[in-house]
Amino acid sequence: MSHTSRRAAREAAQKQQADREAAEQRAGVAARRARRRKRAGVIWLIVGLVLVVLLAAAVWVGFRALTVKDGLEQSQRLIGELQNGADVKATLEEISGHAESAGAAASDPVWAAFEWIPVAGENLRGVRLAAQSLDVLVNDVGVPVLGGGTDGGALIPKILEVTKAESGRIAQLAEEIGAVQKSTALIGPVRKGVDQVSEVMGMAAPAVEMLPTLLGADGTRNYLLVFQNNAETLALGGSAAAQTLINVDNGKITMGSQGSSASYQNGVAVDVPVEQSAIDLYSSYLVDHINTSMSRPDFPTAAKIMRAWWQRDIAPDEIDAVISIDPLALSRILVATGPIPLVTGDVLSSENATALLLSQVYQRWDSYEHPELVDGFFAAAAGAVFQKVASGQFNLKDMAWALNESAAQGSLLVWSEDDKVTEAIAGHRISGILPTDNNDATTIGVFFNNSNGSKIDYYTQASINADAVCEAGSATFTVNAGLTLPITQEQAEALPRYVQSMTFFTTFRDWIYIYGPPGTAVSNVAVNGERVEVLQQGIDDLGRPTARFEAWFDAGDQVNVTASFTGEGEFGPLAVQTNPMIHPTVPSITDSCG
Incomplete structure (x- = not known):
């Protein structure tokens, strides 16, 4: 073969090789393109599926939100009826279902996932916490306590049992809704609802937390109950006419010793540190005459003085708190208990309590000649009311009104060295400060x-x-x-x-x-x-x-x-x-x- 022929053959072979490589390259490009198209299809399918899932989840959360909205609105309506005098047990049972449905709907795991979305998630979290808080207060506190009605001797033990069980959960919800309340992302309707529920939970949490201790779950508690006489008016109410020691042990409430102005060494000052300004304004009578211990408008001062009088002249009891009420508060409490017969033959009621205790009693007996008769009448009245209240035989809604109204008007005062109690009542009239x-x-x-x-x-x-x-x-x-x-x-x-x-x-x-x-x-x-x-x-x-x-x-x-x-x-x-x-x-x- 000539040199030219060999050269032509090489060139032909090279061309064939190049053509094969080009064909292979084109096939590879096509394959890669096909694979990319396939991957793109899969990606878009996944994206589509995700969008469908998200859309379905959003629709699901929307439906759940409607359930929550309906439950909260119905509950709010029924609570309004309850405040306007509707039957407590029946209304509470009706609220129970709405509160439960709202709480369950807002507790959905899909709902929880959506709470991670910026802005919208804060609103969902606020709605959830409001619904769960209402559910706990109604179904875990209200229904167990009032399930048997608002009367009966088992009421106080029920309150103790429920508050012991639910105090931790209520405290947690109160803290969480208090935190979300600070969010600037809440829209108007959510903000309003969160603010309302947060206020309620902020009051409920410390009360529920304290009640087991106050009811003697952690050991016996002694409370000195002071009865003020508004007919001899003083800054905190009136003269400290009578006193009773109340013992509370694991929900059981009993009445102990009683005292009156005749029980004390009047004229001999008790050993209680009092600022000189108080002595300058009220004289030594503030600390050396028991009836005038309520003269200064500061209940911590009066409570410490009263405790010192009791421990010196009656008994060296450990006193955990001092509580003061007057006949004005008593007349409101009698709305909740109903009329109470006394051993004297009288019937004490909300209509006659003030007149009977602050006027008629002095027309019956000359207190200078027969102070024991007047003191005995006060003791009998206090004992009868105490037995009624301690037995739980009262309307809880009316009792709540009576205590709230009396506290707001200064007719119910509380002092305690317990820091939790002091913190809970700080800034309120009931503290007497x-x-x-x-x-x-x-x-x-x-x-x-x-x-x-x-x-x-x-x-x-x-x-x-x-x-x-x-x-x-x-x-x-x-x-x-x-x-x-x-x-x-x-x-x-x-x-x-x-x-x-x-x-x-x-x-x-x-x-x-x-x-x-x-x-x-x-x-x-x-x-x-x-x-x-x-x-x-x-x-x-x-x-x-x-x-x-x-x-x-x-x-x-x-x-x-x-x-x-x-x-x-x-x-x-x-x-x-x-x-x-x-x-x-x-x-x-x-x-x-x-």
Whole structure:
């Protein structure tokens, strides 16, 4: 073969090889393209499936949300009916199903997964916690406690059992909904619902947590119950007329020893540290006469004094808390218990409790000659009411109203050295502590203190006018306090001796105390009446400037005193706190500071 022929053959072979390689390359590209198309198809299929799943999940959560929404709305409607007087047991049973369905729907695992979505998830979490909280309060607390009705001796043991079991869960939910409440992502309707439920849970959690301890689950508890007499009015209510030791052991409540003013060494001071400002304003009578231990408008002071009296003169009992009630609170409690027969033949009811205990008893017996009869009557009444309440024989809804209303009006006061109890009642009237700042409200205290040992305040009436004026960065708060005795001289002379003034007969004397807002100073005082004078002004007590007046008055008289306080800074809305009196005093307030 010639050189040319060999060359042509090589070139032909090379061309064939190149063609084969090109064909193989084209086949590989096609295969890769096919594989890519296949993978793309799979990916899009997966994406499609994911979208379908997400859409289905969203629809599922939407349906669950409708269930939750319906359950919450129905529950809210029924709770409104319950507050308006609907039957507790029947309404609670109806709420139970709605609350359970809402709680179960919001507890769905798909719902939980969606809570991880930004913004929307915060709203879903808020709705879930609101639904679960309602479910726990209704079905795990309300129904077990009230399942057998609102009456019966098993009520208190039921409360103890349920609160022991559910305190941890309720505390957890309260903490969680309190955290989601801080979220800025909540939309309007969710925000409103979360705020409402969070407020309820914030109150329920500490109460449920404390109740087992308060009911003696962790050991016996002793409570000193003090009965105040508003007919001899003092800043915290009235003279400390009678006392009873209450023993609580694992839900069982029993009544122990009782005491009255005759049981104590009056005139011999108890050993309780009290600020000098209190002695300056109220004299040594604050600590050396038991009836006047309620003179200072600070229940921790009074409670410690009362405990010291009991432990010194009655028995060295360990006292875990001091609780004070008055006949005004008792009359409300009798709404819940119904009328109670007494061994004296009387029937104590919400309609007659105040008159019977604060007026009629003194017409029956002369307390100077037969104090044991009056004390015995008080003891019998206290014992009968106690037995009724301790047995659980009362309407729970009415009892809740009675206690809430009494606490709000200052007729129910509580002091305890237990930090949890102190924290739970802090800032509320039931603590018996005047506010220490002006953040939420600028509170002025006006207190009428009977200083003649009479029981004339069954008849006296008071008036209070307060106003606030702000200008040039300064605020002035002015209070006018009036006191009148709207009976005739003949009626006053016909009153029993024990109702009349111990020393002055039908002439009466009150000390009127006005406590200005924290951060202010007394700028002016004035009096209106022939026998009215300023005794002290400017003494700082309980972190507040004070003005003290003395007013003498007879039947038909009207006396008035005025004090002004000036200060700089930020002041909340003007408010007034005063004695819980037999004839309620509704202050008139004008706040031009806004």
